[in-house]
Structures are given as structure tokens and as C-alpha cells.
Amino acid sequence: MNIIDRMESNVRSYCRSFPTTFKTAKDHLIIDENGKSYIDFFAGAGSLNYGHNNETLKRALIEYIEGDGITHALDMTTVAKKRLLQSMQDVLFAPRGMDYKVMFPGPTGTNAVESALKLARKVTGRRNVISFTNGFHGMTLGSLAITGNSGKRAGAGVSLHDTTHMPFCDYFDAETDTISMIENYLADNSSGIDKPAAFILETVQAEGGVNVASKTWLRRIAELAKSSGAMLILDDIQVGCGRTGPFFSFEFADIKPDIVCLSKSLSGYGLPLAMVLMKPEFDAFHPGEHNGTFRGHNPAFVTAAAAIEAYWRDDRLSKEVHEKARMIKETFLDLADRYDGSVRGRGMIQGIEFPDHSVAGKISKSAFGRGLIVETAGPDDEVLKVLPPLTIEYDALKEGLAILTESVHENLKPQSASKPAVTAKS
Template identity: 50%
Template sequence: MTTLKNDVFDRRESSVRSYCRSFDAVLATARGSVVRDTSGREYIDFLAGAGALNYGHNDPDMKAALLDYVLNDGITHGLDLFTEAKRSFLGSFERLILGPREMDHLVQFTGPTGANAVEAALKLARKVTGRTNVIAFTNGFHGVSLGALAATANSSKRMGPEIPLPGVSRLPFDGYLGDDVDTTDLLGRMLADPSSGLDAPAAILLETVQGEGGLNVASARWLQRVASLAAQHGALLIVDDVQAGCGRTGTFFSFEAAGITPDLVVLSKSLSGFGLPMSVLLVRPHLDQWEPGEHNGTFRGNAHAFVTARVALHKFWSDVDFAEDIVRRSVLVTDRLTELTERVPGLRRKGRGMMQGLDVGDGACAAEIIRRCARNGLIIESSGAENEVVKVLAPLTTPDHLLRKGLDVLADATVGLAMAVPA
């Protein structure tokens, strides 16, 4: 599983590349939860495009719809012009997602990545409120463009002192100060105190499950309290559902179980269903105060993504069966990871739904587990402040037998490493 020396990747690709450093096979084809390299070797995929492939690789129904659209000369690029593909997607999204959840949000098509939608959310919140400050949280990750990066906590992404990143105040996420400390008490106190030094915020930005931050989970009570404080103090509540959304935690939106309604919601990654670039900002109608063209981007409407997204919505979200399958598979993952924590001292299970993992204590251990998994046919990655959390991000459609097989590989790697390290 090693690329050839002097390959074009080494000669021409920037050193910024990252995932290939722990998994350097040259991939060729994929279907469902299995990918194959150029030698024909198969790997179970527990990375899923970092959450961009919730429905697996090359879903046959999405592929057929996309091929049909292309072969019939469907509009490829339309800026924000009206197209049949956009109308079909919006109608399905309204009928299957927004309507059943009694969400009145409008859909703003931004640039193609989640960071583009985060930028739009921050910009709109500041425009609507006339304020500049944004409250974000420890271990949060929201993208690496400058506005989103200012709200991102990880120092390895923030580039230290080289780039000034103003306009964000950081406060502790749920559990950051220990399970017995409710960090919303601090948030509430600082918002209420005119001498706290915390400028009145335009928005409070959060993930309900911090994907890149190490699978830290916000409780329903904590989310409800943050939503209440945002409303009380005139700040917009922005939920970044780029990785935790589109079913990853069991419901389409990760905040549904908490019973809150964010002012702005960021969606991307698996929204297209097929791994195609697509990102949107959901906006409550009274907050849609943009002037025409005030926020735009050349690729703010990917027609091919509209086609596959519509198929994904109808195939997976037109009834409750898919959500029930996610819950069932989530229990399978929970049980297996919990069993591992009982077998290997010092491990801790983290996350929620199909967004779980093992905190193994440090990045070096996690990296070795990942290498062992790769040698045994499993693609998996890590997250957290020190990359100490091995993250199970399998497609939501992964058949049970493949899910169990992948978890077996992870268990063997983890237990094997623990046995190899002296106590």
C-alpha cells in the first residue's frame, strides 16, 4: 500500500495534502462502503469523504439520474438563474425536510463548500444585527477561509500569529470544564454583565457534535440554554451542520432532538448525496436581508448536485425506515466501541449516532491504530486537538456485515497495540 517513488503525486502535488499521509494507496473505484485501489485490493471505508458520503460511493439511483441528466444536455452551470434541476431540488427539500419539521427557512445557495456557507452566515448575522462579535466555542471547527477560520479553535489550522483573525470570542463548549460544570452559566453571566469584556454578539456559532474537534457532544439541555441566551441577548443562533447533518446523528438535522430552531443552519458535505460540491445556508425569512447579489459566488448553484441531492432526499428521507436504520446501526457501533473501552483500560467512547469514535489518549497511538487498520483493509481517520480520537465515520448505508467487519479490524488494531505497549 505504498505509492511509487517519484510518482507524479510526489513531484507535483502540494505538501498541504493530509489524508494520503496515513493511507497512501492509489484508489481507483468504489461502490457503497467499499473502495478499491489500482491493484484491485478492497478496503472498507470508515472515512466516507470526511462525512461527504453519508449514502456511500456511487449510489446506483443517483448515478443513473446524473447520467441521464448529462446525456440529455441538462444545464451544467447556471449561476443563480432558475433551472429545472434547482426547482426540483427545492421542491423536494421543502416537501421532505423543511415542511415535516415546520421550518420556514429560505435556502441560500452559497459557494460549493461548507466554509463558504459559514462565511455567508457570519456575514449575514453581522449585517442583520449591526454587531461584529461572534461567539464560538473551544474545539470548534468551521472551515479554513478567514472568517470561518477565526471561529475555528484548532491552533494547527489557525497559523499562529501570521494571520490576524479578529471578531470572535471563544467560550467553553459543553463538558469542556468537566461534566459537573454547566458552561452556559458562564456564557449567561458574561452576556448579562456589561463589564465582562464580551462585546454584544451578532451570533453564537456552534456544532452540536464537534466532528474535527474530537466528537464532543452537546447535550440537549445545553443547546436549549444556548438558544435561549442567544434570543435573549439579540444574537442569531447559527448551527454548523456540515458534518453532523444529513442524518449523521440519526435525524436529518443534528439539532432536532434538542427541539431548537436555529436562525441560520449551514449544510454541505453529504447534501448532494453523491459527493458533489454543494453548500447552502438556511435562513429564517425575516433575516433574509441581502441586497441582490450582495453575497455571491460563481459556483453557488451546482446543477449536477441538485440532481443527485433530489434523488437522495426521495430515496432515503421519504419515510422513517432510513432514520430507524441509522439508529439501529448506531447502537451496533456504540455497543462495539463500549466493549472495546471495557477491554482496554484508558479508552473512552465519544460521539453520537453514526459519528462516534475512540479517544485513545494521544495522537501517536491513534496514528498507529490507523496504520494497522489500513494494513488490514480499513480506511479510518482521527480528530481532536491532538488527533487522539479514532473516528468511525462509516456511510450510513453500510451493510451490517461490513460494519461489523470494519469494527473487528478497528478492535484488532486497538487491542493489538495495547498488548504491544508495556504497561
């Protein structure tokens, strides 16, 4: 690791949590240079929903490259782009009754968010964006402005403005009506809150601690956005592409956002790719008004189309996600009952928090020593967050959960049975 210590910036982080040098990876496994295998419950922070080097996607990519397919094309038309858009229309949009135009910004999630914010402000003529406590939307300035975490925001080095942070679903407790609170602020001309251009949110706040929005709360936010003349932006970057079961995480609430941001597992293969979906009436940019050199990442178009066609023409993968989610949740509920923890999540993004907020990092470290990669989340890294590939084999999932359980036992002592575990909505 000397070359890393000498040459790579101090800003590196994940390599500090998982201190080894990885060499190869396949499906749910990552193997280091010494030949040790690790079960991956991290999946590239949600970028590898179909596992490492997925065979179906790899074949499509290799065939494309060997055929001298276009790699870089800015926003020029290519066969790969046409196939991806056709796959999205036929497999994702038409069966769901969705009608969206597609914009390719730069290739990362924060590029999608920045584009969405810019579009909403252009369409509405307003500047203020309402975001939510514990939300995370990216590391560029516009995305940081709508992110809640103070540590991330401090890295900007400049003031972050034109945004108002409001309480997310169940931020205070399950009984407090945060929607009515927001409605009252917007109705009061003396509240000091400018009329919003948009509301932006995640249905499950992944980095913020696996906080789950209920169906009712999401529907009411959609209604409030419409009644206030604002746009509803869904950041589906980490919890979309099947992570919660359906392809889009908001499908269960039967809402159709004005704008949807996608990235991470959109390419299916870990290749950088981002996308902004907008209702056709909001396609307001003039040609070239928003652009980016790598918005034409054709190898990612190829694997994205292959993933959509292989996994989303029917509901088999969605059903698998729900079955595996039950396995994860049952394990977490058992641990929560024994150690006074709280469990939250939806689909195959699940989190568990213990009274001692320092213990999640210790459990992650113990799990790594046993051959499992699992990360933490939340404002103080107090939540142990599980993000396995959606395609992980059942036996591998069981093995990983067994390692996780052993790691929890190593770091915690059973609590008294006087206080029941608290389980958030899922």
C-alpha cells in the same frame, strides 16, 4: 507515486495517512489500482453518507447529463434547482414545521459558514461572534477565526478577530455549567466581551474530537442567543444529512436555529454543494450582495434532490442509523472497558480515545494495512473517529468493526480493571 511527490504540494495530507492510489469505489468499498479493497469508515469526511457511487443517485445524475441538463448557471433558475427546492420543502421542511429561505453560496462548507457570519453581522449590526472550544468551521479567514484548533488558525498568517471563544458543553467536566458562565460574561459590562451578532456551533464537534452537546445545553444556548439579541447558527455540515439519525442533527433538541449551514453530504454523491438556510425575516442580502461563480452547481442539485426523495420521505434510514450506531458503540464500549478508553458520539459518528494520545494514529495505520480506512480527530489527533456510510450493509459494518478491534488489540495492552471506562453523553 513519483508524479504526486514531484508535482503536488506538500500541503496534501490524507494521501499520507492512506498511502495507495485508489481507482474505483462502490457503496462502502474503495479499491486501489492493485485491486485491494478497503472498507470505508471515513466516507469522504462525512461527504458520502449514502456511499460511493450510490446507484439511485448515479442513475439520476447520468440521465441528467445525457439529457444535456444545465451544468453551470450561476444563480439563474433551472429545472434542477426548482426540483431540489420543492423536494426540500415537501420532504424536509413541511413535515418538521420548518420555515426557511435557502441561499446557495459557493459550493463548500466554509462558503456556507462565511455567508452565515456575514448575514448575521448584517442583520444585527454587531461584529462579535461567539464560537466554542474545539469547534471547527472551515479554512477561510472568517471560518478560521471561529475555529478553535491552534494549528489550523496559525495557517491564516494574519490576525483573526471579531470572535470570542467560549467553553463547549462538558468542556471542563459534566458538572460545570458553561451556559451560566457565558451568561455572566454577557451580563457583565466589564467582561470585555462585545454583544454577539451570533452564536455558532456544531451539535457534535466532529473534527474537534467527537464532542457531544446535550439536549439541555443546546436548548439553553438557543434561549441565550434569543435573550441577548444574537442569532443562533448551526453548523450542520459534517453531522447533518442523517449522520446522527434525523436529517438535521439538532432535531432531537427541538430547536429551530436562525441559520443552518449545510454541505458535505447534501449533494449525496460527493459533488460540491453548500447551502445556507435562514428564517425568512433574516433574508437581508440585496441582490448580488453575496455571490459566487459556482453557486449554481446543477448536477449536485440533481443528486441532492434524488437523495432527499429516496431516503427521507420516511424514517427507515433514521432507524437504520440508530441500529448501526448501537453496533458501533457496543464495540467501542468493549474496547474502552478493556483499554481504559472513553467513548463519545451520536448516531453514526462515534469516537474513542485512549490514555496514550499517540495510539489513535497507530491504530488507523494498522487498520489501513488490514483493509479499513478510519481517521483520527481532536486537537492532537487523539480520537479514533468512525464515519461509515449510513447505508453500509450490516455484514460490512461488522467486518469493519472486527478489523478495527484487531487493530486496537495490536497496539494496546489491557489496562487494570480498577478504573472504569468513561462514556460521554450520546
